[in-house]
Amino acid sequence: MTDEQTTKTETKRDRVRRLLIDPLTEHGFRKPGDVVAERHAKFLVDLADGMAYLSDAQLEQLREVLKFRGEGKDKRGWPRMATIMPLAEALAPRPLEEIPVIASWFGSARGPQALEEGTLVAEFEFLTKFKRPPLRDGDWMQVRQRAAEHDHEKRVRSDRQRRGVASADDLQWLAWHEKMEARAMALLPEGTA
Numbered sequence: 001m002t003d004e005q006t007t008k009t010e011t012k013r014d015r016v017r018r019l020l021i022d023p024l025t026e027h028g029f030r031k032p033g034d035v036v037a038e039r040h041a042k043f044l045v046d047l048a049d050g051m052a053y054l055s056d057a058q059l060e061q062l063r064e065v066l067k068f069r070g071e072g073k074d075k076r077g078w079p080r081m082a083t084i085m086p087l088a089e090a091l092a093p094r095p096l097e098e099i100p101v102i103a104s105w106f107g108s109a110r111g112p113q114a115l116e117e118g119t120l121v122a123e124f125e126f127l128t129k130f131k132r133p134p135l136r137d138g139d140w141m142q143v144r145q146r147a148a149e150h151d152h153e154k155r156v157r158s159d160r161q162r163r164g165v166a167s168a169d170d171l172q173w174l175a176w177h178e179k180m181e182a183r184a185m186a187l188l189p190e191g192t193a
Contacts, residue, residue, distance in 0.1 A: 012052035013045070019059040020051060020066075024078075027067055032077035043081065050081070051088055053098055058091045065091075096127055097187065105133045106187035115188065121177060122147035124184035150177065 010018070021044055031040040051059065065087055071077040088094075096102045105111070105127065114120040122143045126134050134143050157174050160166040166174075 013048040015056070016048040016051045016054075016059060019056055020063050021048060023063055024066060028076050029070060029078050030076055032072055040078070043078065046081065047084065050085065053094055054088060054092055058088075061091055062088055093128075096124070096131075097183070099131065102127050102131070102133070103187050106184060107189055111184075111188040115185075117147075118151060119143055119147040120184045121150055121180045124180055153177075 031037065035043070051062070054062065062084075066079060066084065069079045069083055069087070071079050071083075106114070106124075110123075110133075111120075114123045123134065125146060126139065126143050134140050153173060154177060157166060157170040160170050161174065
């Protein structure tokens with residue numbers, strides 16, 4: 001290796017290219033015939049950016065899965081993002097904090113309102129599960145019901161902890177709830193608490 005190669009730090013995009021894009025291109029994946037070159041180049045950049053949250057091992061797993069997902073008559077065209085994203089999500093769900101639409105949900109007026117209503121953790125849990133905000137009446141009903149369950153569980157388990165009779169399950173649930181609450185609180189606008 002040259003000095004230039006050893007001193008250059010690898011970006012997240014470069015890492016995805018090295019572990020996913022380049023090996024699949026060498027495997028035979030090519031630009032689909034119905035896609036112009038500029039659009040395909042943008043797809044590869046978006047793919048590198050979108051998969052940057054995966055670990056090296058997860059990128060290698062995704063590469064092995066994608067080898068059998070080629071598109072076109074000869075199955076050598078790059079799969080669409082709509083094919084790749086769910087496979088990546090199945091390997092490792094993307095952290096909510098990295099999804100702009102979801103981060104902006106709590107960063108808007110809705111975050112402080114959820115905190116005030118006591119639905120913050122339940123809404124965060126909904127967003128984690130569905131990767132979208134609760135918009136329909138049924139969604140809100142589910143969030144409110146889950147918030148009530150969380151409130152009850154927190155009061156009962158905290159009381160057990162206070163009295164010194166909490167089980168390992170109680171302590172684990174309280175730690176999980178505290179972690180979820182902290183993650184949601186971190187998305188709230190500055191000065192909210």
